[in-house]
Amino acid sequence: MFPAFAWCSVSTFKKEIMIILQNLTYIHSNKDLLFDNIHLAVNDNEKIALIGNNGSGKSTLIKIMAGIVQPSAGLVNSSSKPYYVPQIFGQFNEHTIAQALQIEDKLNALSEILSGNVSESNFATLNDDWTIEERSYAALAHWGHQGLDLKQRMNTLSGGQKTKVFLAGILIHQPDIILMDEPSNHLDLSGRALLYNFIQSCESTLVVISHDRKLLNMLDIVVELSSKGLSVYGGSYDFYKEQKLSERQALDHDLKSKEKELRKAKEIEREALERQQRTDARGKKKQEKAGLPRISMNTLKNKAENSTAKVKGVHAEKTGMLSQELNDLRKELPEADKIKFGFDNSSLHKGKILCSVKEINHSYDQNLLWKERLSFQITSGERLVVKGLNGKGKTTLIKIILGEIKPLIGTIYKADCKTVYIDQEYSIIDNDFSVYEQAQTFNSTSLQEHEVKIRLNRFLFTKDDWDKSCSVLSGGEKMRLMLCCLTISSQVPDIIVLDEPTNNLDIQNVEIMTAAINEYEGTLIVISHDEYFLEQVGVEREIELI
CATH class of the missing domain: 3.40.50.300 (P-loop containing nucleotide triphosphate hydrolases)
Known part of the structure; x- marks a missing residue:
């Protein structure tokens, strides 16, 4: 019987593991900037949730960390080769399971050696991994794939089965760094239970993209990718939500304060204009009573208009600046808060x-x-x-x-x-x-x-x-x-x-x-x-x- 797996166990003297991202920038082929000047350090044994809105660049960033995609600028350094569990599997459809798991060469070398071809190249390829076949089938069985043939093509599997194949690869390769993109997406309840157990017991460094809130709460650090770059929140997803709520409350306070300030500025502007207009009107009456020549009246009229324009200009600059600041604050509102629902439920009758x-x-x-x-x-x-x-x-x-x-x-x-x-x-x-x-x-x-x-x-x-x-x-x-x-x-x-x-x-x-x-x-x-x-x-x- 093959021994039970120890999830990603590490040796006593294993060196510290890190992924370091420095000044990372990615620009799409159409010249659109996805993210710019990204910095991040991932330490040994950390379990990180990478979150962000659709289109923010999470999947691209994790592929850059995996070495699959090259950044437009900046550096990526990792202490060992990361193992990557993809979200999309179409590129593997024509691969066998062994090819997708990158173990085909070893399996072929093992088969050749057992058949009598004891060439130096076969031994070099196998690299003393004599249990590779046994471990592979045991790993697949752990994820519910008993009886699956390593030569079977990936396009014969469902989405959940494909995910489990790549998760089995973790047991096969025992990597120090694991990167996952939406690993629970296609898994049923039993598959998710196995995944949650892995997340909790794994001792390797993890970076996980997920919208599964239960899974996210099993991770230690939340890193949010947005248009502002990367923001690190030390704690679980629930802790992150508390922090975001505090930020939102602060934003709401700033919005209300700025709205009040803008209303006050507009009120002061209105009062100043009304005072200027009353002053101009009194001056005009005095001038008419004094019987000043028309040329003098026009000069005084121009001065009054210039004074009014100056008052307007001073206050317009102030209100304009406040309006811009208010608009900038409103742009920071979460998109969900801008959506207005309006379901008409009047025709629904409960209990029917x-x-x-x-x-x-x-x-x-x-x-x-x-x-x-x-x-x-x-x-x-x-x-x-x-x-x-x-x-x-x-x-x-x-x-x-x-x-x-x-x-x-x-x-x-x-x-x-x-x-x-x-x-x-x-x-x-x-x-x-x-x-x-x-x-x-x-x-x-x-x-x-x-x-x-x-x-x-x-x-x-x-x-x-x-x-x-x-x-x-x-x-x-x-x-x-x-x-x-x-x-x-x-x-x-x-x-x-x-x-x-x-x-x-x-x-x-x-x-x-x-x-x-x-x-x-x-x-x-x-x-x-x-x-x-x-x-x-x-x-x-x-x-x-x-």
Whole structure:
């Protein structure tokens, strides 16, 4: 039996491990600046969460740390080669598992030696790693991949299986530095449990990009990447949130103070102008009574106008400066705080039976999906989650509830109600439309063009975005456009179904979605392994598929 793994154990005399980023800059090929003059030192055994909004450059930065992408300027130094767990796997589709894990050469050398080819090059390639094959299969088995062939192609695996392959590589290579980009994205509950256990027990240096709040709270330091660069917060994600709240409260205080100062300056400006105007009026009356010549009257009039203009200029400069300072402060507001929801929930009636399922089961290959037949009711206003391991038919059950397919066994009643299904790719958004055209498809009450554009502005789609193709939108942008469309629609859906809603979203956009869902009063059905999100949106019960 192969011995149990010690997670990333380190030797007694191991030297200190560091990643050092100095004056790091990255510029896209189209000349757009992504980030500039980045500095960071990562010390031995530190567990760092790298967070930031979509588009801030997190994935690019971690690829630079991994040596996959070269910076436009600056230096990256690391004490040993980092091991990288990617978020996107398409580039590995034609690779075998062994190739993706960078162990194919060793496996081939081992096979050659065992076959009698004891060349010096084979021994050099193997480098005395005689247990490489055994360790590889044991590592895959640890992550639930018993029986997987190392020669199998990556394109035959699901997203969760691919993630587990790269996580197994940590056990195989035992690296001192581990870099992960959204490692929990595609994992089911059992996979996440294994990942959380790894995070907590690992002794290597970790840098992790994630929006999984449970995972983030297992890390010791939060590093936020923004347009200002990198900001380091010593503590867990909850500690970071407390610090951000304090910063936000300070910003709110500064905003209120600046708004008060601007109002006061405008009031002083108005009073000064009124005094100047009264003074000018009195002077004019005196001049008229004195019967001064017209040329003298014109000279005095010009002096009065110049005095008024001077007063205006002095105060305009002051109010203009304050207005600019106020605008600068408002730009620092989190984007989520600028979004205004407006769901009309008046047509939703709590407690109405929307769906009744009796003794159902289904099959695709003559094997029934579920061990036991399912029976349940869904009523208006409740919130539930559909849980189950990968391949247990969660999406199939949703399609049955939506009436898209009929169960092989049993019956289902569905009331006449409006349902919106929101998948991970936001397929509700038509990539052939522009942002404005997409919004118009939901404009069932014939809102005027300017009203539709006002709604788009509320969801951070400015004039520059209205003609943009939906095909170029990020996941977070599609999610915001989808929410905007729902607020434009005259009929709020009775049921909203969310399929892994937090995948591919940054934390800010997860919080935007959470706020929107909490304002919605209809029925919510969620497929999700993100327990923090489920807690935040108030899920009350679960349907577990086994």
